[in-house]
Amino acid sequence: MDYTKNFYQIKSNEEIFYKISREKETIGYYNLAFQDTSEFKEYAKTVTQQDIVIVGIGGSSLGTYAIHKFLQHKENMKKLHFLESTDPLDLERRVSKLDLDDTLFIIISKSGTTIETVSILKYLTSITTLDKSNTICITEDDSKLNTYAKTNDMKTFEIPKNVGGRFSVFTAVGLVPMAIMGLNIDEILTGCKTIYNDYFDRGDYYLSIMEKARFIVENKNRFNINVVFSYSSLLEGFNKWYVQLWGESLGKININQTKQGLTPVALTGPIDQHSFLQLIMEGKRDKTVTFIKVADFENELTIPDITLPGLEELDYTNNIKFKNIINEQADATIEAIQNLKDIPCDIITIESQNEYNIGKLMYSYELLTSIVGSFVQINTYDQPGVEAGKIILKNKLKADNK
Template sequence: MKYNKNFYQIKSNKEIFEKIEKEKGYIGYYNLPYQDTSYIKEFAKNVTQKDIVVVGIGGSSLGTFAIHKFLQHKENDKKLHFLESTDPLDLQRRISKINLNDALFIIISKSGTTVETVSILKYLHTLVNIDSSNTICITENDSKLKTFAKSRDIKTFEIPKDVGGRFSVFSTVGLVPLAIMGLDIDELLSGCKEVSDSFFSQDEYYSLLMEKARFLVENKNRFNINVVFSYSLLLEGFNKWYVQLWGESLGKININGTKQALTPIGLVGPIDQHSFLQLIVEGKRDKTVTFIKIEDFQDEMTIPHLSLEGLEELDYLNDIKFKDLINKQADATIEAIEGLDDIPCDVITIQSQDEFNIGKLMFSYELLTSIVGKFVQINTYDQPGVETGKIILKEKLK
């Protein structure tokens, strides 16, 4: 008798690792840490425009924005803008801050036919002539956007076909604008490479990511909401990127027709201590919490030694550095959650604000997403749930 196991089951770590290794042959993001970046850096150093405008949405912009937000203090004197929403008031406000005569427009669309991106491109063309002197396109090699670029002799950078949009931040999608802004893209990829090498040699990151993925999958029916609680506004962009990566990758129907429901939520501390934390502490036990801290903010700003009338009881704040204050706020919240004993939580500490560490963080989350996808036996890299809406929209617009 032949017995085929084609139903959902939680597989062994060994089986999952073998499947991830096999994926490296046809899922391109795994190989991005090892790419040659010389042609990107050569182009970036010759960009003279002061306003750098990324026109893209979702995977074409969220990852770049996350790294930009985290590393703004290391960027050059250029200004990076993001045009992604078709909200007319927001679009006009953002465009008003751009010197259109001294701007480089980076049009990013993997498919080349993204409605939001093409709509904004058309509008920009009414304000300034879009041509090879002020525009580049980042797209697949045979897309409609590539055809447009060739018709105007506009330089293009290729997005590999085997790299999905929400996994594309370490491709030309993110590396080109970030290099133009003066960031060290090789260090960014070095952080990714450290995680990748460690995982695929079954070292530290193998143990960390497998253990976390297995816990999330084995407990997904009880703890189906995954909260990232980042203690810095610098990580607000990372949170948004994580929500897309996690939600669009893992909200799927698996091999035996069961709808998977791992729901991502991104919070920023200490701000959300005054809102969502109440729900975590006394609400339904359906959430895991990952705290992310920055060990060294590289800033010495200090609360002044000052006594204010009526507020003398808060004089214990005097002379405390703000970087110490925010980390003590994080530690207090972590201790409170850990003390409850019934909310699964873990802590990620970023050593410093640099390219290497944000690369490590983001690539580890990409790997974690892929591992969880393999455990629950879904296609991590498609998004059939959003296609119907796109088809309906196209019909309505036509």
């Protein structure tokens, strides 16, 4: 008797590991950790402009913003700007801050036809001269944006076809701007390699990532909301990147036509202790929480030893370092949640604010996303729901322009 099936079931860890191992033969982001970065670094040395502008949206900018936000204390004196939105007020405000005679424009679109990006490109072309001296393009090698760049003799960097936009931060999309800003992009990739090697050698990261993925999948109907609670404003960019990576990758229809989806929520501590934390503590038990802490902020800023009239009872904070306060706030929140015993939570501690650690963090989340996608048997790397909206928008704009 022969038996076949096409319905969903939770696979074993061994089956998922085999699938991921096979997947890295065709899905390009896995092996980006081992690429040659010499072209990026050599180009970065030639950039003289002080204002560096990334024109891109979604996967073309969020990953770069995440690294920039986390490591801006290590960057050079250049200023990095992001033009993403077609909001006219925001666009004009951001452009007004640029010295257009001392700006490098980095136009990024994997498809080369992203409406927001091309619209902003046209606007910039109308107010300043874009040419090979101040503009480069990062795109697929056969895209229309690549044709535009070649027509204007502009330098281009390629986004590999087998690397999806939201997984592209470790391609030229992120590495070229970061090299220009003076960051050590090889150390970023070394962080990625650490996760890659340990996972595929079945080390500690294999165990922790697989355990987390399995828990999320086995409990996805009860705990459908996955909260990342980052205790550092420097992780604000990571939070935004995580929301896109998680939401766009995992909100899909699986093998037995069941709608899958895990809702990402990204919070910043201690700010969101005064808003969303109440919902976590006493609201519906439908959330997991991942706390991300920075062990050493490498900053000695201290609360002054002074007394303010009327606020004498808060003098116990005097002489305490701000970095100690924020981590005590994190620990207190973690303890309060753990004491409830019915909210699943885990803790990621980043040792320090450097290239190596942000590479590790972001690559581990890419890998976690792929593993969860494999468990629920979806295509982690497409986005048909997003594409549907793009088609409608295109038709509407064509009709409006008649």
